[in-house]
Amino acid sequence: MDVVPPELNSLLPDEIMDTEAIVTDDDLPAVCPAPPNPLDTQDAPVPMETEVPEIVTLCTAAPSIPVQRTQAMTTLTSTDSTPSSGSSSTGTQLLLTPSSSSLTLQPTTLPVLSKPSSPQVTGGLQKLSAPLTLSANHQLILNKVASSPGSEAKPTLLKQDGQKLLVTTLGKTGQPIVLALPPSAAKAGTVLSTGDGKGQPQQFKVVTIGGRTDLKPMVGVQAVSTASQLVGTSHTNQQGQQLKTVQITKKAPVSTAAPMITKFIITKALNNKGLTSQASVSPVLTGRVLTQSAPDTPPRTITVADALSSTPQSGGSKVAISPLKSPSKLTVVSVASPSPASPQKPMAVPLSMLGQQILTVQQPTPTSPAKPGVSHSAAQAVKPVQTVTVGGVGTPQFKTIVPLASPPNVQQIQVPGSRFHYVRLVTASSGSPPAATGSSPSSVATTIQPAKPMVVNSAAVRMSVPIVSAQTVKQVVPKPLTSATPQVVTSQQQRLIMPATPLQQIQPLPPGTLLAPAPGSGNMGYAVLSAPYVTQLQQSTIVTLASASGFSTPSTVQTQARLPLNGLSASDSTSRPRKPCNCTKSQCLKLYCDCFANGEFCSNCNCTNCFNNLDHESERLKAIKACLDRNPEAFKPKIGKGKEGESDRRHSKGCNCKRSGCLKNYCECYEAKIMCSSICKCVGCKNFEESPERKTLMHLADAAEVRVQQQTAAKTKLSSQISDLLTRTTPAISSGGGKLPYTFVTKEVAEATCDCLMEQAEQAELSNQSQAMAERVILEEFGRCLKRIINYAGKAKTDCC
DNA sequence: GAGTTTGAAACT
DNA sequence: CAGTTTCAAACTC
Structure with a gap:
């Protein structure tokens, strides 16, 4: 190394x-x-x-x-x-x-x-x-x-x-x-x-x-x-x-x-x-x-x-x-x-x-x-x-x-x-x-x-x-030096301890980095491995x-809250599956690669010619060193604590957006869900607290989220009601004739269907769709609802028969 | 899914 | 440090 x-x-x-x-x-x-x-x-x-x-x-x-x-x-x-x-x-x-x-x-x-x-x-x-x-x-x-x-x-x-x-x-x-x-x-x-x-x-x-x-x-x-x-x-x-x-x-x-x-x-x-x-x-x-x-x-x-x-x-x-x-x-x-059964190999221990x-x-x-x-x-x-x-x-x-x-x-x-x-x-x-x-x-x-x-x-x-x-x-x-109470998590994955202290306190080293002992520090060297290292092993x-x-x-010991890291809460960072990268030319050994930049090995990625793995440790280490040479803080979290009086979280370097208005995920600040700060060099920034564009965006995002939730709930409700209906009407079905689908159009099913249709209408309205388009999506939704009812009915009939 | 846009990273 | 190129993600169609 x-x-x-x-x-x-x-x-x-x-x-x-x-x-x-x-x-x-x-x-x-x-x-x-x-x-x-x-x-x-x-x-x-x-x-x-x-x-x-x-x-x-x-x-x-x-x-x-x-x-x-x-x-x-x-x-x-x-x-x-x-x-x-x-x-x-x-x-x-x-x-x-x-x-x-x-x-x-x-x-x-x-x-x-x-x-x-x-x-x-x-x-x-x-x-x-x-x-x-x-x-x-x-x-x-x-x-x-x-x-x-x-x-x-x-x-x-x-x-x-x-x-x-x-x-x-x-x-x-x-x-x-x-x-x-x-x-x-x-x-x-x-x-x-x-x-x-x-x-x-x-x-x-x-x-x-x-x-x-x-x-x-x-x-x-x-x-x-x-x-x-x-x-x-x-x-x-x-x-x-x-x-x-x-x-x-x-x-x-x-x-x-x-x-x-x-x-x-x-x-x-x-x-x-x-x-x-x-x-x-x-x-x-x-x-x-x-x-x-x-x-x-x-x-x-x-x-x-x-x-x-x-x-x-x-x-x-x-x-x-x-x-x-x-x-x-x-x-x-x-x-x-x-x-006893499995002897361990003396050397490279998997x-x-x-x-x-x-x-x-x-x-x-x-x-x-x-x-x-x-x-x-x-x-x-x-x-x-x-x-x-x-x-x-x-x-x-x-x-x-x-x-x-x-x-x-x-x-x-x-x-x-x-x-x-x-x-x-x-x-x-x-x-x-x-x-x-x-x-x-x-x-x-x-x-x-x-x-x-x-x-x-x-x-x-x-x-x-x-x-x-x-x-x-x-x-x-190592846990953060500060006193937060660490959580010890034993899992197959690396997250061992979750310190209550803010993650930002930790100064990550680039993965794979070996540190020579500091003068007077004794004979110790440190190497930094990306978290996945263990996983890979x-x-x-x-x-x-x-x-x-x-x-x-x-007093400090109480906190167990996980603080945000790079815009993500610790829990998010740990629980959310990492996005696979798609690197093709960087061999995942440059900061273009998110995996590498995050100090992780590529795993389940779509990258080609990936060197960000244990099989290419030497190359990886070299790449890490090169990154550190260029920027000693290359592997440190970009989102850190701001200056006094500023937001708790801000981009360490600030963004340089010119065309996105800092309201798209191209912007690292926006992506991290933080406002642009004074150190940003962006042009036409709209990512500030009072920005109407930003507020609108936020509202839309919230509305979209709510819609999704409502739609999901409505569909769930519809499905459950249909299923429930099937259960209750089975005898009738078995004895009934060929009008099964209508048997299922009960009041509950009709209401659920209406919910779905209304949801589509609201979405169309929010997205400023034309009336024709709105009618179309509503009809399509209605068709889907009908189809679902028919399918359940048919299935029920088949099951009964 | 292909193509475009974008901005960070890398390079000069 | 500034300008340019490279790169991969975000985005659009």
Whole structure:
């Protein structure tokens, strides 16, 4: 893929590029009507309140959460919630509050623990790429987001001494999730309260599901919690079972002097449907941001109650979306459990890999030296920052990550409303110095560190997290930075999350764009894929990752309204089928093509010689780059927020109409159903508020719409009455003679017929048709009515006979 | 459905 | 930046 120069990174939503930015909207001033995010400043407290409730709800303990423990392991069982409902998605939440450390989580959907004997379950261990050191304050909370109906997921608090592990299940019932959290070396003893793993360097084993039988020991990882720590939920390790594994790698804090506040958001979506592309509902695991208190600060335990009651503390906590930036990383890899029957291909994973899970990683950025004070205070108070809700309405903002098939190791990030998928190239885990991967074709490769072999189930899951070579792509659906409450929609199609915030806030990148890491941003590159990308790949399960939504203030969380995008409401844009293009010469690689311009792949179009598809990725990327070279904002929505005092929506560039009077769909303003503004350069514009022509047009349009509705209603009424008549007169028909049609001309039928005729007359009048023409259309309508009556009559007679 | 009109995008 | 060409959608017949 082509790489976009680092400077293009600015095009990406801040949330993507900058962990802190995730929380803030500052970069999108024009587009961001939302109130300033408290998190914009590090000292601002993280608004946790709104999320907290959700956490509680999610965390409602399931009667029993199976915990599998291999040495130091925590296993979670996720239950399948109702698959069909988008909101019903299940998710696993991870709350991590490690200080200045990077974590790598690799959740995998697992078979139900309760069914250890299940053939699907084969033991699998994940290896931690890097030893994790967790400070006492680190907390890892796994929440079972969605459990089987009626069952409540109760968060399990695993660790004491500052480290906590809440394990909740997400996704399929009985799918165990193993979460290993290595204790910090220094505080290993404290971290490991019980169990074998305490104080000893234990291998962190993750059990993966999905057909991977191999267990990979995690080297250098100390078990954080023991089975005994899991209250009531833990159970002995079930070997041989395949589990989904969450790997957490923690890196040592960069600087010890400064308190590190790290927040992690891990979202995991489980797809119980396995590889079935048709799975309508994808369980989603969402993760939460964890704040970390400074090591020296007393560890704070967050209980559910606390979470609920706790208000945002000092602003030190920030949610970092992008992992891998700083030495401390949090990488979450979720792997879908492969269906036993269908092995997944290691490499290009077709999107059909439904079972794959979403990777969500949020990395807390180390507290900047400039804001040391904040970090400390904030660190002490553990704040549940993000809510990982799956499918819940009113949940905090989410990011959806969909496993991409094609380039292995790809993370897609979709920005709701933007219709673009951002692909993030993830560098290798922080521990190792960046090394260029030879595999990556693009310059990005150089920026990307070779992933450490963080192995996720290679067989079953293709999402290796970290360390992605250029080939690895993450799809993340960033939510608008503003606080709107995201909607999580799990469907086969991409719309994962619908942010309540205005879509305009999102600054879409051209599809296919790869962004080289911005200077100082760490080894990360982003690629933007068009939304259909996933679809083409067969849209596997969509996973929603909780973004650092916690940042939004509670007040902002309410909105779920979908704001208009490019003249269309979000709902329209998502529900209305896209118009197929008819390009013939542009190969659908120029902005002439609406599909391309919208960042979408052509699908069901009438174009010829189309290159706007996965088969021509290279050409497409080049075209995208060319478009961006010409106009860096080429792929941004044309309809954005106007200046102060102007209409909320206006064309970003204005139109240049000369002959249409801006009252035809040639005009982009008119097409978007907005008035022309001061920036338009149109000639003879009639598309302004007081324009009589425009008003007339609007009235005509309204009248036409009403007529259509009336006509439709009249016809429906007529048909229903005729049918009803048929039903009631059947005996008469059977016995009657040859005058059947007249039998049906009842009063009701006559009235309905008259309605149709009157409608035609009105239409003729409105369209200024001549009297002769009006009479003609009326007669024609009358003929149609008669014909219909006769047909029904004849049919009734035939049926009776 | 073919042909024309239109204006954005692309090109010079 | 302006003028011209290309292109595909909108529109007309």
